[in-house]
Amino acid sequence: MPDQPGRNAIEVRDVSKIFGSGDARFAALDRVSVAIRENEFFTLLGPSGCGKTTLLRLIAGFDFPSEGEIFLYGEDIAPLPPYRRPVNTVFQSYALFPHMTVAQNIGFGLEMLGKPKNEIKARVELMLKLVRMEALANRRTSQISGGQQQRVALARALAPQPKVLLLDEPLSALDYKLRKEMQIELKRLQNETGITFIFVTHDQEEALTMSDRIAVMSAGKILQIGSPRDIYDRPAERFVADFIGESNFLPATMVSKQDDHATVRLTSGAEISASLPQNASPAGDVTVVVRPEHAQFAAAANGAPLAGTIENVVYLGTDTHFHLKLDTGEPFIVRRQNARGHADHREAGSRVGILIPADAAQVLRD
Numbered sequence: 001m002p003d004q005p006g007r008n009a010i011e012v013r014d015v016s017k018i019f020g021s022g023d024a025r026f027a028a029l030d031r032v033s034v035a036i037r038e039n040e041f042f043t044l045l046g047p048s049g050c051g052k053t054t055l056l057r058l059i060a061g062f063d064f065p066s067e068g069e070i071f072l073y074g075e076d077i078a079p080l081p082p083y084r085r086p087v088n089t090v091f092q093s094y095a096l097f098p099h100m101t102v103a104q105n106i107g108f109g110l111e112m113l114g115k116p117k118n119e120i121k122a123r124v125e126l127m128l129k130l131v132r133m134e135a136l137a138n139r140r141t142s143q144i145s146g147g148q149q150q151r152v153a154l155a156r157a158l159a160p161q162p163k164v165l166l167l168d169e170p171l172s173a174l175d176y177k178l179r180k181e182m183q184i185e186l187k188r189l190q191n192e193t194g195i196t197f198i199f200v201t202h203d204q205e206e207a208l209t210m211s212d213r214i215a216v217m218s219a220g221k222i223l224q225i226g227s228p229r230d231i232y233d234r235p236a237e238r239f240v241a242d243f244i245g246e247s248n249f250l251p252a253t254m255v256s257k258q259d260d261h262a263t264v265r266l267t268s269g270a271e272i273s274a275s276l277p278q279n280a281s282p283a284g285d286v287t288v289v290v291r292p293e294h295a296q297f298a299a300a301a302n303g304a305p306l307a308g309t310i311e312n313v314v315y316l317g318t319d320t321h322f323h324l325k326l327d328t329g330e331p332f333i334v335r336r337q338n339a340r341g342h343a344d345h346r347e348a349g350s351r352v353g354i355l356i357p358a359d360a361a362q363v364l365r366d
């Protein structure tokens with residue numbers, strides 16, 4: 001689904017949101033455009049203050065764009081107040097009613113919509129089953145755990161069958177283990193309901209785990225949109241490569257280009273092959289990014305494209321990180337997986353060579 005051009009559920013076109021005026025004028029969103037497909041699990045990922053919540057609020061109708069338009073299934077939603085939009089939101093604070101039971105909380109939105117009692121009952125039962133909370137239907141929400149409250153908040157938001165569900169950091173109050181469980185649970189809920197999810201998080205691991213596609217945001221702009229694999233393997237900008245996973249950045253010079261690949265010269269003098277970013281034409285001095293697990297140790301330091309000395313070895317159970325200082329003075333990390341009985345025993349102080357396999361290097365846009 002993610003790579004097939006489906007119908008767009010939401011299309012955000014050139015949207016800016018300006019707060020304040022004069023010297024205090026501040027663009028929380030700066031000409032943001034993004035199309036979110038029907039049935040997609042789409043994540044807005046970025047650090048605190050980059051504009052994620054602002055974008056969700058504009059889609060929900062809690063606030064209005066200063067410029068630009070938002071379309072829902074091809075229709076401009078500007079004239080629609082929040083309650084007329086087929087969009088629901090799950091907030092970080094679940095905002096449940098503590099004096100009501102689980103079932104009453106889930107049915108609340110449907111009652112507000114004036115749905116008939118038997119329809120509400122059937123729908124609540126279905127939602128209880130969906131979030132696996134049938135056994136606690138008659139408990140007050142003040143008497144259930146944080147993870148269970150999260151499920152109720154989800155069920156309540158899904159009950160009126162919105163076309164789009166907005167989720168603003170809904171798992172951040174949960175402890176690590178529960179959070180991991182709920183990530184899988186959310187993905188299952190999205191699959192089973194077929195509802196388009198727009199999920200906001202600043203946690204890169206969470207975004208990689210759940211999303212069909214991710215938009216990486218920084219300072220009011222979307223820097224890159226792609227599948228988790230695209231974003232991880234082909235980061236287009238330094239910010240994206242730095243924010244998601246670990247990266248080695250190497251200064252280089254463009255030598256030649258062939259379609260979506262280039263030959264670049266590293267400061268060591270070695271020439272390697274590297275992928276080019278989409279919609280960009282880098283020239284002259286560039287930066288190349290190499291993920292630590294994509295680099296390999298060469299049989300010998302002599303003759304390898306990069307050579308250096310191991311300064312620090314960090315054993316992390318599943319893998320080991322080798323922190324190197326290259327002969328050119330740059331830092332470099334190599335990550336090796338530890339197979340049982342085959343851990344890499346290179347030690348600090350050793351001189352090593354490094355190979356950058358074809359496809360492991362990516363030229364950055366900026």
Ligand code: ATP
Nearest residue numbers: 019020028046047048049050051052053054055202
């Ligand atoms: P977080 O992860 O911390 O929630 P975020 O990416 O969701 O961050 P936003 O809440 O969208 O960020 O805020 C983006 C920027 O806009 C921030 O610098 C914030 O201070 C500013 N901002 C948000 N709402 C307002 C407002 N009503 N008036 C003025 N500035 C605002």
